[in-house]
Amino acid sequence: MKRHIMHGGKIVDSEYKSEENEAKKKWSLMEKLLLGLTPRQYLAQAIRNPFNWILAAIFAIGIPLILGRFVFGLHWITHSSNDYPWGLILAFGLFTMVPLSASGFMLGTAVEIFGRHDFHPIERLALLNGLLGYFFAVIFLMVDLGQPWRLPYPMVVSFGTAAVLFLVAWHVATYLSVQIAEVSVSFFEWIGWPQGAKFIRKIIVGLTVAGIILSTLHQGALGALFTYAHGKLHPLWYYASFQWIYFFCSAIPAGLCMVIAVSTIVKKTMAWRCDDNFMDNLDSLTLKLAKGASLGLITYLAIKMIGVAHYNLWGYLATGWGQWYLLEMFVGVVLPIALFGYALRHNKAGLARFTAFLTIFGVALNRINTSLIAYNYKIYHEIPHWREVIVTLTIFAIYIVVYRFILYRLPILYTWKTAPQTAEETVEEPVYIHSGAEPRPVSMYREMK
Numbered sequence: 001m002k003r004h005i006m007h008g009g010k011i012v013d014s015e016y017k018s019e020e021n022e023a024k025k026k027w028s029l030m031e032k033l034l035l036g037l038t039p040r041q042y043l044a045q046a047i048r049n050p051f052n053w054i055l056a057a058i059f060a061i062g063i064p065l066i067l068g069r070f071v072f073g074l075h076w077i078t079h080s081s082n083d084y085p086w087g088l089i090l091a092f093g094l095f096t097m098v099p100l101s102a103s104g105f106m107l108g109t110a111v112e113i114f115g116r117h118d119f120h121p122i123e124r125l126a127l128l129n130g131l132l133g134y135f136f137a138v139i140f141l142m143v144d145l146g147q148p149w150r151l152p153y154p155m156v157v158s159f160g161t162a163a164v165l166f167l168v169a170w171h172v173a174t175y176l177s178v179q180i181a182e183v184s185v186s187f188f189e190w191i192g193w194p195q196g197a198k199f200i201r202k203i204i205v206g207l208t209v210a211g212i213i214l215s216t217l218h219q220g221a222l223g224a225l226f227t228y229a230h231g232k233l234h235p236l237w238y239y240a241s242f243q244w245i246y247f248f249c250s251a252i253p254a255g256l257c258m259v260i261a262v263s264t265i266v267k268k269t270m271a272w273r274c275d276d277n278f279m280d281n282l283d284s285l286t287l288k289l290a291k292g293a294s295l296g297l298i299t300y301l302a303i304k305m306i307g308v309a310h311y312n313l314w315g316y317l318a319t320g321w322g323q324w325y326l327l328e329m330f331v332g333v334v335l336p337i338a339l340f341g342y343a344l345r346h347n348k349a350g351l352a353r354f355t356a357f358l359t360i361f362g363v364a365l366n367r368i369n370t371s372l373i374a375y376n377y378k379i380y381h382e383i384p385h386w387r388e389v390i391v392t393l394t395i396f397a398i399y400i401v402v403y404r405f406i407l408y409r410l411p412i413l414y415t416w417k418t419a420p421q422t423a424e425e426t427v428e429e430p431v432y433i434h435s436g437a438e439p440r441p442v443s444m445y446r447e448m449k
Contacts (some may be wrong), residue, residue, distance in 0.1 A: 011273070058390075058393060079382060093396075101132070118288075124413075188200070273407065298337060301337065331361070
């Protein structure tokens with residue numbers, strides 16, 4: 001796309017191809033899907049991208065393995081057993097992807113409930129991250145469980161109201177519906193249906209409140225699942241009274257850092273798709289997100305220490321498992337707190353971005369430790385099957401492809417330009433510029449002048 005733009009090509013960022021001519025011509029759906037390129041141009045730029053070749057190699061190996069899982073059974077790709085009911089597919093796909101997707105309800109709450117419209121340039125990216133993270137967590141779950149056609153069975157046929165999984169299933173299903181509605185504003189703008197976008201904006205506060213309730217309960221319910229594993233999970237990762245709040249509190253910095261990480265990748269790889277409103281405010285927003293993530297990490301560290309003291313687990317810290325636990329806490333919690341503090345003190349957005357990636361690694365390590373490494377620590381250590389590793393990588397690669405496909409097209413990183421409308425129909429998105437420490441809407445400066 002960079003080459004196309006350098007040669008004077010126009011990218012699709014509005015309803016019409018040209019705003020100068022009186023006879024304006026709209027982009028067709030196919031032209032929007034192809035980003036304004038001809039099929040030959042689109043195929044050529046796809047072939048030139050070396051990352052696409054890496055993805056193709058992953059799919060060539062991984063997709064047949066996924067199909068083989070449904071033909072030959074779960075035992076063909078995993079070492080799962082009654083001792084280890086879940087492996088890497090769920091340890092990464094469910095228990096790691098879900099906390100990294102907590103950005104949607106947090107940024108939505110900040111903007112729509114608390115009026116922090118300075119986060120508006122990055123809000124849609126956070127909502128999309130939440131939607132795709134939860135959606136692919138369900139995909140990972142379906143690959144592990146099998147028989148996806150029976151998905152509604154435990155929800156509407158055989159009610160297990162006393163089971164935590166019943167709660168998790170309903171929360172995920174309803175929250176996915178909420179997230180689809182929130183992200184649909186971008187889709188409605190892109191296809192040229194302003195009435196649909198206008199309707200979603202009218203109910204956005206209700207959707208945001210529903211998202212807060214459902215996501216909070218779901219994040220905690222994932223932790224509550226491990227209360228079933230008393231005696232199997234190592235005491236340093238098992239706190240019956242605190243397990244749910246550990247999962248919820250760690251999801252807060254995880255979600256915020258995931259937005260920082262994705263925005264960093266977007267800035268480096270698809271700057272052509274980002275508008276000035278996104279790019280000019282990104283460093284400031286990164287530091288603000290880092291501040292929220294650091295506060296979440298401090299809270300998480302405090303309650304983790306309370307849990308160790310409450311259950312008198314100090315003696316375990318002197319063992320090999322204790323050293324592994326301390327490494328997890330240092331790399332994933334203590335060091336990020338220190339680095340975030342330095343970055344915020346000296347306004348170093350680059351350091352904040354590096355620390356965000358480090359925090360994501362720490363959260364992922366905690367979830368994998370809890371669900372896989374420290375599970376059944378008295379028996380043996382489960383080593384994932386090589387096919388399971390490839391299947392997990394393949395599904396994550398599909399996640400990246402879908403993520404990139406949407407960011408290339410829908411107005412997530414840029415503002416969709418529409419035709420002139422009447423005053424009643426126009427819904428103007430605020431554009432922020434900087435003056436001092438806080439960005440303010442352009443309209444505010446116009447009024448002041």
